[in-house]
Amino acid sequence: QSIYRFRGADMESYLSARRATDGRHYTLTGNYRSTPALVAAVNHLFTHAETQPQGAFGYKEAADNPVPFVPVQAQGKARRLLLRNILDETVDAWADVPALTCWVLPSAEVHSAGEFESILAEHTASAIAQRLNQGQAGHCVFESESGAVQPLAPQDIAVLVSKGTQAASIQRALNRRGIKSVFLSDRHRLFTSPEAADVYRWLLAMAEPQQLGRVRAALGSAALCRSWTQLDALRDDELLDIEVARFVRYGQLWQTRGVLAAIYQLLHDYAVPAALLAVPFAVSSGERRLTNVLHLADWAQNEQAQLAGRDALLQRFAVALNTARDAEQELRLEQDEHLVQIMTIHSAKGLQYPVVYLPFLPLIQGDNS
Template sequence: TLDANYRSTPELVAAVNYVFERADRQPSGAFGHKTDEGNPLPFIRVSARGKARRLQRRNESGEWQPCPALTGWALPRDSLLAAGHFVEQMAEHTAEAITSSLNAAQLGDCAFFDADGEMTALRPQDIAILVSTGDQAAVLQQSLNRRGIKSVYLSDRHRLFATEEAADFHRWLLAIAEPQRQDRLRAALGSSSFARHWGELDAVRNDVRLDEDTSRFMAYQRIARHQGILAAVYQLMHDYHIPARLLAAPLPDRSGERRLTNLLHLADWAQNEQAQLAGLDALLQRYAQAVSDNEAEHELRLEQDEHLVRIITIHSAKGLQYPVVYLPFLPLIRPKEANKNSTATPWRTSTGRGMSLGEFPEAIAAEHEA
């Protein structure tokens, strides 16, 4: 666990520390694991090492005032909303808040200030709204459109196949499909997602080492045919210590956690596609088509999406950074049920951890009953 946050502003880190430290004093603790015998998963306070950059707005007197680092919206306790109405209401609140901030920015009244006092106006692309589903994204876009605010929904698939991990995953699939081909095997072993240093890459030329790798990939091929590509990829990542390597070697534009998440998404996608196809060759063709389709779509959307408010799933946003973030539907997140047939390895955690806010008990109950 890292004891320092190098991304968020000091004010946000302090706010999160405050919220979770208070939650940790509750009988069940911050994460629901606290008992009379102790707390195996306590909240650990972190220090702030991020940039001192803060959003500010002018008040009615014309003076600049810092915006709160963390703001929560609470419905009245006697307010009972069905899940659909709750989404609509929170979408309207979110759209109104964003419109107000962007209008102020156009007037020169809402901007970021760096530690040296340099001012940068808030822009639409600085804002991200995190959602759980495409339906929530659609409701948000409607609310924003009514106010003349353009947005783009960055779906998991739209971003996923444009990543470097997507190219690496393709190399893995090729090597699993034909492990006897040394060119494919070397390409997989030399992919950036293996996060190998130069000495290890040079060792790939060693025939004895390559024979060992060939045997491994032949085993992955058998697993892929009998248990599915997901199980094969999990075994590959375990054997070559991919998670630990990626987490220890982040790239300038993507954290190791983000890279690992991309690979897991790709493995899930491949497993779903394989269930509808006949053999690894068909899966390879389907994967190549998905990458090609995404590239064509990406070229068409790249320029027009550049200056829009971002809407993205919480799952897909893992490891990414945005200056201003809204999470309007947090109370509706359901804990993800464990799959009894799952072959997930211990280092893979649930992506749907639930969270309940004290001011929304009725709304949460209504959502669970819906």
């Protein structure tokens, strides 16, 4: 779990585990999501960074580097983004748009964080407007492996930010250029996920395990990954009693050690992480679903610290679900318009977009973030 910094993970835990397993390490060598051009660009950038005295990630000491950058091979689809040369009308020339572009802004003046944020937002919006104009004119297109072409459109573009104020800056800059966008907030995305309803069912069953309908609903939740055979077996009263006893224990854990401990015990007992990660990639990846569950568990723990009793937490959870559903209806109408997508880096984990802008990377957060 040391990869989850939002849960207080630290590098020392990883380094300790790495030392303890020396000689038994495995490395993933293939990237199945990104295009070959993007993989090559990232390899080039970080291989160069690896030559620096402290390595790419700042942990290199002399000949020892416990956190090296390891280049990978591209196993993804060979989709290309092409730009037509319109300066020379005598040729019909197309060139690949660079897979990775880094902007270097003038630093002659020292700007406040707010001014710098505004400059970055305006620059990004102008770049997006230029690309969309090229796409609309048929001069910027995607080419698939089969040779089929499709013009670049607003819904192909995602802008990743760190917080809501940055999203607002981008939206204002895009609006000034007549480009519509939608901000997909972390909270909205989390509580409209199927996992939110599943975790809520778990908590209802923990709170009242004597209500057999609640226990059955919890066991039937998609995130628990129970098979139809396992669920059908619950018609046997003895097997159902075993499951009820588990939820009684979770309820007791909730009372004595907190809701996070109760949810984690459930995840362990039903081997939920392994089950989710083993599900074939379909509508939503197992990694994304597991991340949602862990985020919801943390949210519940944080809310519980501010509330009096389990009923108050269940009520807060129900309100969050209902509010998110109402917002989802409005959001669906907006998304039907094919808008530029804006979301936080945090909520983008596990998602994929053809073209991604990260305008605010220079605005580094403090060490306590």
